Amino acid sequence: MAALTKDRNTPQRLGEVHNHPVAASSVIFAGSIVVLDSSGNAEAGSTATGLKAVGRADQHVDNGAGSAGDKAIDVRKGTFLFANDGSIDRTDIEATAYIVDDQTVANTDDTGSRSAAGKIVDVDVDGVWVKFD
Numbered sequence: 001m002a003a004l005t006k007d008r009n010t011p012q013r014l015g016e017v018h019n020h021p022v023a024a025s026s027v028i029f030a031g032s033i034v035v036l037d038s039s040g041n042a043e044a045g046s047t048a049t050g051l052k053a054v055g056r057a058d059q060h061v062d063n064g065a066g067s068a069g070d071k072a073i074d075v076r077k078g079t080f081l082f083a084n085d086g087s088i089d090r091t092d093i094e095a096t097a098y099i100v101d102d103q104t105v106a107n108t109d110d111t112g113s114r115s116a117a118g119k120i121v122d123v124d125v126d127g128v129w130v131k132f133d
Contacts, residue, residue, distance in 0.1 A: 017076050018054065021069035022061050030060045032102035033082065033117060034075045041068045042075065044102040051115035053099065055132040056080045079121055079131040088128050092120050097130045105130055 020034070023041035028034060033045030036052040045053065058074040083104040088097065097105035098114040105117050105128050122129040 015077060017058065017074050019072050019074050020054065022063040022066070022071045022073050024066060024068040024070075025064055027062045027064050028057050028060065028073055029102065030057050032057045033099055033105075034073065035099065035115065039068065042073050045099040045117070046101055047099065047110070047114050049113060049115055051099065053115065053117045053132060077132050079129050081127045081129055082117075084123065084128045088120060088123055090123050093122060095120050097128060 020036065020042040022028060023037055023039070023043040026043045028042060028044045034042050034054050034057050035045050036054055037043055038050055042054070045051070055075040055077045058076050061071050061073040063071040085100050085104050085106040087107045088105065092107045095107065097107070097117040097120045098109045099117045100106050100114065106114065118130045118132045120128055121131045
């Protein structure tokens with residue numbers, strides 16, 4: 001492609017909600033942490049390496065009997081409240097939260113066994129507020 005020589009109407013996405021194909025044999029519950037696997041397919045957050053956290057599931061999608069991409073899920077960016085595994089306190093604000101499971105985060109990668117969830121923006125009695133960019 002060459003550089004522009006006239007005005008261009010460039011399409012825009014607001015970036016709050018993205019739709020991703022769901023991995024084979026995966027069930028993702030509404031409100032859960034959603035990650036992309038090494039093939040770029042969505043699955044529920046879990047203790048594993050190499051996962052890319054993309055946000056919170058907007059709906060329940062059951063692709064348990066399907067192949068990768070048979071179903072898709074809307075995933076929302078933003079700041080959401082998740083369960084604290086007990087390791088996170090207010091000194092961890094602005095640090096990285098790590099995925100324990102689809103609803104729980106921790107303050108360490110557990111010697112390299114957990115993928116990053118997002119940034120810890122607050123901690124309160126209800127859990128940990130995690131920002132997904």
